[in-house]
Amino acid sequence: MKIGELARRSGLSTYTIRYYERIGLLPRADRDRSGQRDYDASILTWIEFLDRLKATGMPIREMLRYAALRERGAGTEAERGALLERHRERVRAHMAELEACLLVLDTKIAGYAGKEQRKDDHDAPIPERLRKPAGPRQAGAR
Amino acid sequence: MKIGELARRSGLSTYTIRYYERIGLLPRADRDRSGQRDYDASILTWIEFLDRLKATGMPIREMLRYAALRERGAGTEAERGALLERHRERVRAHMAELEACLLVLDTKIAGYAGKEQRKDDHDAPIPERLRKPAGPRQAGAR
DNA sequence: CTACCGGCTAGAGCGCACTCTAAGTCAACC
Protein backbone atom coordinates (compact mmCIF):
# COMPACT_ATOMS: atom_id res chain seq x y z
CA MET A 1 0.00 0.00 0.00
CA LYS A 2 1.41 3.40 -0.94
CA ILE A 3 1.08 6.54 1.14
CA GLY A 4 -1.94 7.86 -0.78
CA GLU A 5 -3.98 4.77 -0.12
CA LEU A 6 -2.91 4.67 3.52
CA ALA A 7 -4.04 8.28 3.78
CA ARG A 8 -7.47 7.43 2.42
CA ARG A 9 -7.80 4.39 4.63
CA SER A 10 -6.50 5.96 7.82
CA GLY A 11 -8.10 9.35 7.54
CA LEU A 12 -4.73 11.08 7.98
CA SER A 13 -3.35 13.31 5.24
CA THR A 14 -0.17 12.25 3.46
CA TYR A 15 1.44 15.28 5.08
CA THR A 16 0.55 13.99 8.51
CA ILE A 17 1.72 10.48 7.79
CA ARG A 18 5.14 11.74 6.71
CA TYR A 19 5.22 14.08 9.68
CA TYR A 20 4.44 11.23 12.08
CA GLU A 21 7.20 9.18 10.53
CA ARG A 22 9.63 12.10 10.79
CA ILE A 23 9.03 12.53 14.49
CA GLY A 24 9.03 8.79 15.19
CA LEU A 25 5.38 8.14 15.84
CA LEU A 26 5.24 5.81 12.87
CA PRO A 27 8.13 3.43 12.20
CA ARG A 28 10.28 4.25 9.18
CA ALA A 29 8.34 2.75 6.28
CA ASP A 30 9.76 0.16 3.89
CA ARG A 31 10.48 1.54 0.43
CA ASP A 32 10.00 0.06 -3.00
CA ARG A 33 12.94 0.16 -5.43
CA SER A 34 12.08 3.71 -6.47
CA GLY A 35 12.18 4.96 -2.89
CA GLN A 36 8.45 5.23 -2.31
CA ARG A 37 6.92 4.15 0.99
CA ASP A 38 5.23 0.76 0.86
CA TYR A 39 3.00 -0.02 3.82
CA ASP A 40 1.76 -3.25 5.27
CA ALA A 41 -1.92 -3.22 6.25
CA SER A 42 -0.92 -3.81 9.87
CA ILE A 43 0.15 -0.19 10.16
CA LEU A 44 -3.54 0.75 10.11
CA THR A 45 -4.06 -0.91 13.46
CA TRP A 46 -1.31 1.14 15.00
CA ILE A 47 -2.62 4.36 13.47
CA GLU A 48 -6.08 3.59 14.81
CA PHE A 49 -4.65 3.16 18.24
CA LEU A 50 -2.75 6.43 17.96
CA ASP A 51 -6.04 8.04 16.99
CA ARG A 52 -7.57 6.79 20.21
CA LEU A 53 -4.73 8.27 22.22
CA LYS A 54 -5.08 11.53 20.36
CA ALA A 55 -8.86 11.58 20.77
CA THR A 56 -8.37 11.23 24.50
CA GLY A 57 -6.04 14.18 24.56
CA MET A 58 -2.66 12.52 24.90
CA PRO A 59 0.03 14.91 23.71
CA ILE A 60 2.31 13.72 20.92
CA ARG A 61 5.26 13.91 23.28
CA GLU A 62 3.76 11.10 25.31
CA MET A 63 2.64 9.04 22.35
CA LEU A 64 6.28 9.18 21.34
CA ARG A 65 7.32 7.65 24.63
CA TYR A 66 4.83 4.87 24.08
CA ALA A 67 5.95 4.41 20.47
CA ALA A 68 9.57 4.23 21.55
CA LEU A 69 8.77 1.50 24.10
CA ARG A 70 6.85 -0.38 21.44
CA GLU A 71 9.83 -0.20 19.11
CA ARG A 72 12.09 -1.53 21.85
CA GLY A 73 9.66 -4.44 22.06
CA ALA A 74 9.82 -7.14 24.69
CA GLY A 75 10.64 -6.10 28.22
CA THR A 76 8.80 -2.82 28.01
CA GLU A 77 5.29 -4.16 28.65
CA ALA A 78 5.12 -3.08 32.26
CA GLU A 79 6.18 0.43 31.41
CA ARG A 80 3.75 0.66 28.51
CA GLY A 81 0.96 -0.60 30.72
CA ALA A 82 1.78 1.93 33.41
CA LEU A 83 1.84 4.74 30.87
CA LEU A 84 -1.58 3.79 29.60
CA GLU A 85 -2.93 3.46 33.12
CA ARG A 86 -1.81 6.97 34.03
CA HIS A 87 -3.41 8.19 30.86
CA ARG A 88 -6.64 6.37 31.61
CA GLU A 89 -6.88 8.10 34.95
CA ARG A 90 -6.41 11.48 33.33
CA VAL A 91 -9.12 10.67 30.81
CA ARG A 92 -11.49 9.61 33.57
CA ALA A 93 -10.78 12.82 35.45
CA HIS A 94 -11.37 14.84 32.33
CA MET A 95 -14.69 13.10 31.75
CA ALA A 96 -15.76 13.89 35.27
CA GLU A 97 -14.97 17.54 34.66
CA LEU A 98 -16.93 17.51 31.42
CA GLU A 99 -19.86 16.00 33.25
CA ALA A 100 -19.80 18.81 35.77
CA CYS A 101 -19.56 21.39 33.00
CA LEU A 102 -22.55 19.83 31.29
CA LEU A 103 -24.57 20.50 34.41
CA VAL A 104 -23.61 24.16 34.30
CA LEU A 105 -24.47 24.26 30.63
CA ASP A 106 -27.82 22.62 31.25
CA THR A 107 -28.66 25.16 33.92
CA LYS A 108 -27.73 28.02 31.65
CA ILE A 109 -29.72 26.68 28.74
CA ALA A 110 -32.70 26.09 30.98
CA GLY A 111 -32.42 29.73 32.02
CA TYR A 112 -32.57 30.89 28.41
CA ALA A 113 -35.43 28.53 27.63
CA GLY A 114 -37.56 29.53 30.61
CA LYS A 115 -40.08 32.40 30.34
CA GLU A 116 -38.87 33.87 33.62
CA GLN A 117 -35.70 35.33 32.05
CA ARG A 118 -33.69 37.17 34.59
CA LYS A 119 -31.97 39.96 32.68
CA ASP A 120 -28.70 39.10 34.29
CA ASP A 121 -28.80 35.34 34.32
CA HIS A 122 -25.42 35.02 32.69
CA ASP A 123 -24.17 36.00 36.06
CA ALA A 124 -25.96 33.22 37.88
CA PRO A 125 -23.32 31.85 40.23
CA ILE A 126 -21.93 28.39 39.72
CA PRO A 127 -22.61 26.11 42.72
CA GLU A 128 -19.51 25.77 44.91
CA ARG A 129 -19.23 22.00 44.45
CA LEU A 130 -18.74 22.44 40.72
CA ARG A 131 -15.87 24.91 40.97
CA LYS A 132 -12.36 23.94 40.15
CA PRO A 133 -9.88 24.71 42.89
CA ALA A 134 -7.67 27.39 41.32
CA GLY A 135 -4.21 25.89 41.25
CA PRO A 136 -1.03 27.94 41.68
CA ARG A 137 -0.20 30.01 38.58
CA GLN A 138 2.13 32.67 37.33
CA ALA A 139 4.66 31.61 39.94
CA GLY A 140 7.24 34.26 39.21
CA ALA A 141 5.98 36.91 36.85
CA ARG A 142 9.30 38.71 36.44
CA MET B 1 -10.22 44.79 42.70
CA LYS B 2 -7.04 45.24 40.64
CA ILE B 3 -5.77 42.90 38.00
CA GLY B 4 -3.34 41.09 40.29
CA GLU B 5 -6.04 40.16 42.74
CA LEU B 6 -8.39 39.12 39.96
CA ALA B 7 -5.61 36.92 38.62
CA ARG B 8 -5.19 35.22 41.96
CA ARG B 9 -8.91 34.78 42.40
CA SER B 10 -9.71 33.61 38.89
CA GLY B 11 -6.73 31.40 38.25
CA LEU B 12 -5.89 33.27 35.06
CA SER B 13 -2.57 35.08 34.71
CA THR B 14 -2.57 38.86 34.39
CA TYR B 15 -1.29 38.32 30.85
CA THR B 16 -4.28 36.24 30.00
CA ILE B 17 -6.73 38.67 31.57
CA ARG B 18 -5.35 41.54 29.46
CA TYR B 19 -5.29 39.29 26.42
CA TYR B 20 -8.94 38.34 26.94
CA GLU B 21 -9.84 41.99 27.24
CA ARG B 22 -7.86 42.84 24.11
CA ILE B 23 -9.73 40.27 22.03
CA GLY B 24 -13.10 41.13 23.54
CA LEU B 25 -13.73 38.11 25.72
CA LEU B 26 -13.77 40.31 28.77
CA PRO B 27 -15.47 43.69 28.65
CA ARG B 28 -13.17 46.72 28.72
CA ALA B 29 -12.45 47.18 32.41
CA ASP B 30 -13.16 50.37 34.30
CA ARG B 31 -10.05 52.31 35.26
CA ASP B 32 -9.11 54.18 38.38
CA ARG B 33 -7.79 57.75 38.01
CA SER B 34 -4.29 56.49 37.29
CA GLY B 35 -5.48 54.30 34.45
CA GLN B 36 -5.32 50.95 36.23
CA ARG B 37 -8.03 48.36 35.75
CA ASP B 38 -10.52 48.19 38.61
CA TYR B 39 -12.76 45.15 38.60
CA ASP B 40 -16.09 44.44 40.16
CA ALA B 41 -16.39 41.02 41.81
CA SER B 42 -19.12 40.09 39.32
CA ILE B 43 -16.50 39.63 36.62
CA LEU B 44 -15.45 36.44 38.42
CA THR B 45 -18.74 34.79 37.59
CA TRP B 46 -18.26 35.53 33.92
CA ILE B 47 -14.68 34.25 33.98
CA GLU B 48 -15.83 31.08 35.69
CA PHE B 49 -18.38 30.55 32.97
CA LEU B 50 -15.76 31.13 30.29
CA ASP B 51 -13.63 28.52 32.04
CA ARG B 52 -16.45 26.04 31.69
CA LEU B 53 -16.73 26.76 27.99
CA LYS B 54 -12.97 26.40 27.63
CA ALA B 55 -12.90 23.19 29.65
CA THR B 56 -15.48 21.73 27.31
CA GLY B 57 -13.37 22.58 24.31
CA MET B 58 -15.13 25.62 22.93
CA PRO B 59 -12.71 27.60 20.75
CA ILE B 60 -12.14 31.24 21.68
CA ARG B 61 -13.64 32.28 18.36
CA GLU B 62 -16.99 30.93 19.49
CA MET B 63 -16.76 32.26 23.02
CA LEU B 64 -16.31 35.62 21.33
CA ARG B 65 -19.61 35.21 19.52
CA TYR B 66 -21.29 34.43 22.81
CA ALA B 67 -19.55 37.33 24.54
CA ALA B 68 -20.65 39.68 21.76
CA LEU B 69 -24.28 38.59 22.14
CA ARG B 70 -24.01 39.06 25.89
CA GLU B 71 -22.68 42.60 25.37
CA ARG B 72 -25.56 43.41 23.08
CA GLY B 73 -27.82 42.32 25.92
CA ALA B 74 -31.57 41.93 25.67
CA GLY B 75 -32.96 40.39 22.53
CA THR B 76 -30.09 37.99 22.04
CA GLU B 77 -31.26 35.33 24.49
CA ALA B 78 -32.59 32.94 21.87
CA GLU B 79 -29.37 33.07 19.92
CA ARG B 80 -27.25 32.63 23.02
CA GLY B 81 -29.37 29.66 24.03
CA ALA B 82 -29.04 28.09 20.60
CA LEU B 83 -25.28 28.56 20.65
CA LEU B 84 -25.01 26.83 23.99
CA GLU B 85 -27.29 24.03 22.88
CA ARG B 86 -25.16 23.31 19.84
CA HIS B 87 -22.15 23.30 22.06
CA ARG B 88 -23.80 20.96 24.54
CA GLU B 89 -24.44 18.46 21.79
CA ARG B 90 -20.82 18.57 20.72
CA VAL B 91 -19.71 18.01 24.30
CA ARG B 92 -22.05 15.06 24.64
CA ALA B 93 -20.72 13.58 21.41
CA HIS B 94 -17.18 14.09 22.59
CA MET B 95 -17.95 12.35 25.87
CA ALA B 96 -19.39 9.40 24.01
CA GLU B 97 -16.20 9.16 21.99
CA LEU B 98 -14.10 9.31 25.13
CA GLU B 99 -16.17 6.54 26.62
CA ALA B 100 -15.48 4.36 23.57
CA CYS B 101 -11.79 5.17 23.75
CA LEU B 102 -11.74 4.21 27.40
CA LEU B 103 -12.95 0.77 26.42
CA VAL B 104 -10.07 0.41 23.98
CA LEU B 105 -7.68 1.60 26.65
CA ASP B 106 -9.10 -0.84 29.18
CA THR B 107 -8.66 -3.71 26.75
CA LYS B 108 -5.10 -2.73 26.04
CA ILE B 109 -4.22 -2.34 29.69
CA ALA B 110 -5.81 -5.67 30.47
CA GLY B 111 -3.61 -7.17 27.76
CA TYR B 112 -0.48 -5.78 29.41
CA ALA B 113 -1.63 -6.87 32.83
CA GLY B 114 -2.50 -10.44 31.83
CA LYS B 115 0.16 -13.16 32.06
CA GLU B 116 -0.69 -14.42 28.56
CA GLN B 117 1.17 -11.55 26.80
CA ARG B 118 0.92 -11.95 23.08
CA LYS B 119 4.18 -10.58 21.66
CA ASP B 120 2.29 -8.48 19.19
CA ASP B 121 -0.67 -7.34 21.20
CA HIS B 122 -0.16 -3.72 20.34
CA ASP B 123 -1.60 -4.77 17.02
CA ALA B 124 -4.72 -6.26 18.48
CA PRO B 125 -7.50 -4.98 16.24
CA ILE B 126 -10.03 -2.50 17.53
CA PRO B 127 -13.59 -3.88 17.36
CA GLU B 128 -15.42 -2.51 14.33
CA ARG B 129 -18.17 -0.85 16.36
CA LEU B 130 -15.63 1.40 18.06
CA ARG B 131 -14.04 2.70 14.88
CA LYS B 132 -14.62 6.21 13.74
CA PRO B 133 -15.85 6.50 10.17
CA ALA B 134 -12.95 8.20 8.38
CA GLY B 135 -14.37 11.47 7.11
CA PRO B 136 -13.29 13.09 3.85
CA ARG B 137 -9.89 14.73 4.11
CA GLN B 138 -7.21 16.41 2.08
CA ALA B 139 -9.89 17.35 -0.45
CA GLY B 140 -7.60 19.01 -2.92
CA ALA B 141 -3.95 18.48 -2.17
CA ARG B 142 -2.73 21.07 -4.65
C1' DC C 1 7.81 11.61 -26.73
C1' DT C 2 5.30 14.09 -23.70
C1' DA C 3 2.04 14.96 -20.21
C1' DC C 4 0.50 13.96 -15.97
C1' DC C 5 0.00 11.80 -11.54
C1' DG C 6 1.66 10.55 -7.38
C1' DG C 7 5.47 10.18 -4.76
C1' DC C 8 10.07 12.17 -2.61
C1' DT C 9 12.82 15.76 0.63
C1' DA C 10 13.89 19.91 3.27
C1' DG C 11 12.17 23.43 5.20
C1' DA C 12 8.79 27.34 5.64
C1' DG C 13 4.22 28.74 7.22
C1' DC C 14 -0.07 28.60 9.87
C1' DG C 15 -3.78 28.87 13.55
C1' DC C 16 -4.45 28.70 18.18
C1' DA C 17 -4.05 30.32 22.79
C1' DC C 18 -1.45 32.25 25.29
C1' DT C 19 3.11 34.24 27.45
C1' DC C 20 6.53 37.31 27.84
C1' DT C 21 9.52 41.64 27.02
C1' DA C 22 10.59 46.47 26.95
C1' DA C 23 9.90 50.76 28.31
C1' DG C 24 7.31 53.61 30.90
C1' DT C 25 3.84 55.40 34.94
C1' DC C 26 2.22 55.78 39.56
C1' DA C 27 1.58 55.16 44.70
C1' DA C 28 3.50 53.87 48.94
C1' DC C 29 7.15 53.32 52.09
C1' DC C 30 11.91 54.34 54.28
Next chain:
DNA sequence: GGTTGACTTAGAGTGCGCTCTAGCCGGTAG
Protein backbone atom coordinates in the same frame (compact mmCIF):
# COMPACT_ATOMS: atom_id res chain seq x y z
C1' DG D 1 14.23 61.90 47.45
C1' DG D 2 14.89 57.26 46.14
C1' DT D 3 13.55 52.56 45.78
C1' DT D 4 10.19 49.04 45.30
C1' DG D 5 6.44 46.83 43.23
C1' DA D 6 2.28 46.60 40.84
C1' DC D 7 0.48 48.39 37.14
C1' DT D 8 0.31 50.31 31.83
C1' DT D 9 1.03 49.65 26.48
C1' DA D 10 2.50 47.67 21.95
C1' DG D 11 4.31 44.17 20.08
C1' DA D 12 7.37 39.98 19.82
C1' DG D 13 7.95 35.13 21.01
C1' DT D 14 6.46 30.26 22.23
C1' DG D 15 4.74 25.45 21.86
C1' DC D 16 1.79 22.52 19.65
C1' DG D 17 0.27 19.94 15.77
C1' DC D 18 0.00 19.98 11.71
C1' DT D 19 -0.08 21.85 6.61
C1' DC D 20 1.86 23.40 2.73
C1' DT D 21 5.54 24.87 -0.86
C1' DA D 22 9.32 24.19 -3.98
C1' DG D 23 11.81 21.58 -6.67
C1' DC D 24 12.78 17.10 -8.06
C1' DC D 25 11.98 11.94 -9.69
C1' DG D 26 9.73 7.83 -11.66
C1' DG D 27 5.96 5.12 -13.82
C1' DT D 28 2.17 4.98 -17.00
C1' DA D 29 -1.38 6.41 -20.70
C1' DG D 30 -2.11 8.63 -25.05
